[in-house]
Amino acid sequence: MLALLFLWGAVVMLCCSCCFFLRRRRRPNEPPIENGILPYLGCALQFGANPFQFLRAREKKYGPIFTCRLAGKYVHFLTDSFSYHAVMQHGRHLDWKKFHFATSAKAFGHGSIDPSDGNTTENMQQTFTRTLQGNALTYLSEAMMENLHYVMVKSREAKVSSNDWVTDKLYEFCCRVMFESGFLTLFGTEFNSNYGKILSSIQENQRASILHALENFKAFDQIFPALVAGLPIHLFKSAHSAREKLAETLLHENLKKRENISELISLRMFLNDTLSTFNDKEKAKTHLAVLWASQANTIPATFWTLFHLLRNPKALEAATEEVKRILQDVSGNIGSSGNPIHLNRKQLDDMPVLDSIIKEAIRLSSASMTVRVAKEDFTLQLGSSSYNIRKDDVVALYPQLLHFDPEIYSDPMTFKYDRYLNENGEEKTVFYRNGRRLKYYYMPFGTGLAKCPGRLFAVHEIKQFLTLLLSYFEVELTNSNVTCPSLDQSRAGLGILQPTSDIDFKYRFKVL
Known part of the structure; x- marks a missing residue:
């Protein structure tokens, strides 16, 4: 027994020694x-507990640039x-695709979508830009509005007394x-108008x-954050089963049976x-990646927008008033579920108040x-200072530091619905820090070539959701003095954080 303990002790000491000498x-x-x-x-557990506080503390200790070992990466x-x-100007030295492609493959279980690995020659960013912006955005937004009206209004009228x-x-x-609404918009419906009288049963x-x-x-x-961190999904039996069931729904043989599939998915x-060269299951899992990207941030963004709106009478x-102004140009009686509201691109883009509320x-x-991942050893130039960066190291920006900076946003932890409006009630685009104008002051969607191609559609979705809600319903928080839920820090780095607790509210149809 003593010999065994001695052996284990020697192994532990050896591992610790190796780790020490392998430290950069x-x-x-x-x-x-x-x-x-x-x-x-390395510092992964401290960082994961509260990235904002961790980075602020290191900034105070080391200055405006520092290196941390996180789960094997520097x-x-x-x-x-x-x-x-400056980071954007070093584009030829930095790769934005490598991290995103590797993360997608780990989380969703498909093969590499990096064309250099030989599984596909598709230019993913080009596909998304083509089908989520420009004219494609117009048709996508129209479909979303129709589906939102069906889900929020038409399907509820028969079940809820006014x-x-x-x-x-x-x-x-x-x-x-x-x-x-988003699922119907992207992946279409299981029926068409030829079903006639049995349509309602099929809809249910x-x-x-x-x-x-x-x-x-x-x-x-x-468990998505754990997958991004590199843990295998087989450790999470129920989540693994859920992923496989979602992928089965999105198999090409099943999607081909649906009507009105979006241009993106088709x-x-x-x-x-x-x-x-993907097999059928891998193809389905690339569609699952699209589904996750379309929902994982839009849902919590919609929640936080509505929550802050209901808590602030002036914002509401x-x-x-802005919704009423826009709807003055919309024909038809909005009190009838048979005449859904239609908003065109110009009307959706002409909502500076809702824009400001959503942004805030x-x-x-x-x-x-x-x-960004360094393609090679290079020197990062930051003003009058320069720093050597090694190949395969990661260069990272954490925009929450920007968004919570009191030098940029006065009283940064307080919701101010008009923060992004100028004195004329138009969009405010000029922000300063210490008297210097900022090029980057709002970065939830990333920047440069890696900027989220679906950001415009996501904002349209939230505007459409709010327009229908404010037009058809009276909505109130059950407790008008409810405390704002805290942010779930386990998802830090992935986008919009979810609330750690839910909020009670009530709604009813307006008498129109």
């Missing part, structure tokens, strides 16, 4: 480095908002509405199927079939991280 040593002209005390993980954090532009208040959980409500079956998919989506999404199906009044809600809840 700072070379001349490199940023200050913090290896952390844990083998491999990450150079830049915290000076004026240095962001005088009765319905109580619900705010986050769950946003989940159901946005997931069902479709709704049940989509809401079942939502439960699988939530089970998979819950084009991706075609390109998967013609430009890739301003938003309601996202500013307070976003914890995205802009990541």
